[in-house]
Amino acid sequence: MKNIQANNVDAYYGENHVLKDITLNVKEKSVTAFIGPSGCGKSTFLRMFNRMNDYIEGFRKEGEILIDGKEIYDKDVRVEELRQNVGMVFQRPNPFPKSIYDNVAYGLRIQGIKDKTRLDQAVENALRKSVLWDEAKDNLNKSALSLSGGQQQRLCIARTLAVEPTIILMDEPASALDPISTSKIEELILELKVDYTIIIVTHNMQQAARISDKTAFFYIGELIEYNKTKDLFTNPENERTENYISGRFG
Amino acid sequence: MNNLRKNRLIDETFRYFGIACTLFGLVMLAIFIGKILLDGAGRIDWDFIMSLPSRKPEKAGILTAWTGTTWILGLTAIIAIPIGVAAGIYLEEYGNKNRLASIVEINIANLAGVPSIIYGLLGLEIFVRTLKLGGSLLAGAFTLALLILPIIIVATREALKAVPGSLREASYGMGATKWQTIWYQVLPASSGGILTGIILSLSRAVGETAPLIVIGALAYVPFIAKSPMDEFTVLPMQIFNWVSRPQHGFIVNAASAIIILLIITFILNGIAIYLRNKWQKKINW
Ligand SMILES: Nc1ncnc2c1ncn2[C@@H]1O[C@H](COP(=O)(O)OP(=O)(O)OP(=O)(O)O)[C@@H](O)[C@H]1O
Ligand SMILES: [Mg+2]
Numbered sequence: 001m002k003n004i005q006a007n008n009v010d011a012y013y014g015e016n017h018v019l020k021d022i023t024l025n026v027k028e029k030s031v032t033a034f035i036g037p038s039g040c041g042k043s044t045f046l047r048m049f050n051r052m053n054d055y056i057e058g059f060r061k062e063g064e065i066l067i068d069g070k071e072i073y074d075k076d077v078r079v080e081e082l083r084q085n086v087g088m089v090f091q092r093p094n095p096f097p098k099s100i101y102d103n104v105a106y107g108l109r110i111q112g113i114k115d116k117t118r119l120d121q122a123v124e125n126a127l128r129k130s131v132l133w134d135e136a137k138d139n140l141n142k143s144a145l146s147l148s149g150g151q152q153q154r155l156c157i158a159r160t161l162a163v164e165p166t167i168i169l170m171d172e173p174a175s176a177l178d179p180i181s182t183s184k185i186e187e188l189i190l191e192l193k194v195d196y197t198i199i200i201v202t203h204n205m206q207q208a209a210r211i212s213d214k215t216a217f218f219y220i221g222e223l224i225e226y227n228k229t230k231d232l233f234t235n236p237e238n239e240r241t242e243n244y245i246s247g248r249f250g
Numbered sequence: 251m252n253n254l255r256k257n258r259l260i261d262e263t264f265r266y267f268g269i270a271c272t273l274f275g276l277v278m279l280a281i282f283i284g285k286i287l288l289d290g291a292g293r294i295d296w297d298f299i300m301s302l303p304s305r306k307p308e309k310a311g312i313l314t315a316w317t318g319t320t321w322i323l324g325l326t327a328i329i330a331i332p333i334g335v336a337a338g339i340y341l342e343e344y345g346n347k348n349r350l351a352s353i354v355e356i357n358i359a360n361l362a363g364v365p366s367i368i369y370g371l372l373g374l375e376i377f378v379r380t381l382k383l384g385g386s387l388l389a390g391a392f393t394l395a396l397l398i399l400p401i402i403i404v405a406t407r408e409a410l411k412a413v414p415g416s417l418r419e420a421s422y423g424m425g426a427t428k429w430q431t432i433w434y435q436v437l438p439a440s441s442g443g444i445l446t447g448i449i450l451s452l453s454r455a456v457g458e459t460a461p462l463i464v465i466g467a468l469a470y471v472p473f474i475a476k477s478p479m480d481e482f483t484v485l486p487m488q489i490f491n492w493v494s495r496p497q498h499g500f501i502v503n504a505a506s507a508i509i510i511l512l513i514i515t516f517i518l519n520g521i522a523i524y525l526r527n528k529w530q531k532k533i534n535w
Contacts, residue, residue, distance in 0.1 A: 050423065052419065052422065052423065055422070057347070080425045080426065080427055081425065082425075083422065083423060083424065083425040084424075084425035087423065087424075088419075088423040090416065090419060090420070090423070092416060094414075094416040094417065094419065094420045095420070096417065096420060096421070096435060097417075097438075097439060106421075106424055106426075106434070107424040107425060107426075110424065110425065110426045110427075110430045110434070111425070156420070159424065160423075160424070163424065163425060
């Protein structure tokens with residue numbers, strides 16, 4: 001079922017109340033886009049699904065976040081396991097300063113997997129899925145930093161896929177890339193949606209419209225509108241949504 | 251208009267003043283090194299390096315001194331590096347960022363500025379007397395390790411701080427534990443900075459004399475140290491001993507020994523600078 005379910009979620013950085021009473025469900029094997037003006041809390045919300053906010057001092061969460069019906073902030077949840085299941089791709093490509101192979105194998109190695117054939121196979125699979133295999137297969141031992149920005153971002157996706165997550169979070173994954181690399185990432189997302197549940201934060205309305213099934217519009221910490229992408233973009237229910245998507249503010 | 255000219259004059263004056271100050275430092279250093287080279291370079295040969303000390307200046311050598319320095323350097327490194335790096339990692343990555351932590355932090359920074367003779371007194375009390383190590387290499391190494399620990403801790407913390415947050419996030423995002431993230435990502439990325447700090451601290455230890463005099467290192471040691479429990483001397487002590495002798499021959503010896511000591515320090519610092527440059531290039535991703 002792989003449902004993500006957020007019930008009445010509030011989030012705070014110290015005194016700063018950045019997410020207010022958010023309730024939202026995400027269906028498995030779909031693409032959900034989070035849009036909204038800068039600072040409205042998209043990243044904060046996204047990063048709650050794999051608990052990346054845990055390291056931020058003063059961060060506090062209220063309400064429920066359930067994945068497959070299980071509260072992920074419960075004490076008995078191992079956060080490392082959670083993150084193997086819920087992978088993340090960041091705004092700026094951040095490959096490890098190691099070889100391409102080592103980047104993709106990292107997630108498995110830290111799980112204690114050493115078997116060479118198994119690692120080789122996993123690296124190849126992940127690179128194929130992220131459509132980087134043809135470009136990288138002869139350079140697996142080259143530094144990941146020698147790749148272009150777009151290739152680095154696809155490598156980061158491959159690295160995430162290698163640990164076989166079911167959910168992938170992407171925080172503006174294409175905002176630091178050129179148009180061609182961006183469209184490659186978009187194609188990739190559409191392919192991945194067959195097997196994975198994807199949530200993507202984007203500032204690019206066309207991008208949200210092109211690749212997502214559902215779109216959530218946030219405004220100063222509140223979820224204003226959450227609907228099928230087509231409906232939200234053609235027929236927004238809320239005036240603020242309409243103003244935002246038509247570019248009148250934000 | 252008048253004001254502008256005045257400002258420009260001040261500007262120019264300060265420029266020349268600055269150049270003069272810089273030149274003063276450089277010229278003094280050049281004169282010093284030139285004089286040392288003139289006095290001592292001719293005396294350096296294989297015999298000088300491989301001879302035991304002697305009452306006759308032309309027979310005396312620095313064998314015990316440089317072997318002692320090497321011993322001290324090695325033992326100090328073995329003691330100080332693991333403790334210093336581990337403490338740095340703990341304080342930076344694990345320690346709470348509360349009031350106590352900031353007090354500890356300020357105190358460590360202060361410790362780096364405590365006069366070295368105080369460390370000598372501490373070493374005398376703890377290692378020489380209480381632990382009964384006597385004036386041995388081990389006592390000297392422990393004392394110098396205390397002296398350079400704060401430098402290593404501070405350098406380690408700075409190097410860890412310089413690792414971009416995106417690298418940690420990437421590792422955590424893959425399901426790595428804190429320790430895995432530190433061990434596989436953060437430490438390799440900061441190793442250049444940590445190594446630089448270690449080498450600079452060791453190069454400081456090489457030149458230290460006062461704490462070793464306090465713990466009772468001898469100026470005249472007629473044999474090579476064979477174990478950490480042996481008595482010892484080091485290059486700066488040998489130099490100190492020679493310059494206080496009346497014969498001109500010993501003054502020449504001292505100059506030669508200074509050249510050797512300078513070479514060792516320059517090499518250590520050179521390695522540190524090389525590593526720092528290499529590391530700075532690497533960290534710009
Ligand atoms: N680490 C942090 N510590 C304190 N406050 C933070 C932190 N990160 C974000 N905030 C605050 O939380 C609010 C929401 O930030 P968030 O990064 O989630 O917004 P966003 O919608 O992702 O914006 P953008 O589109 O610019 O990325 C902002 O007011 C921001 O100042
Ligand atoms: Mg954001």
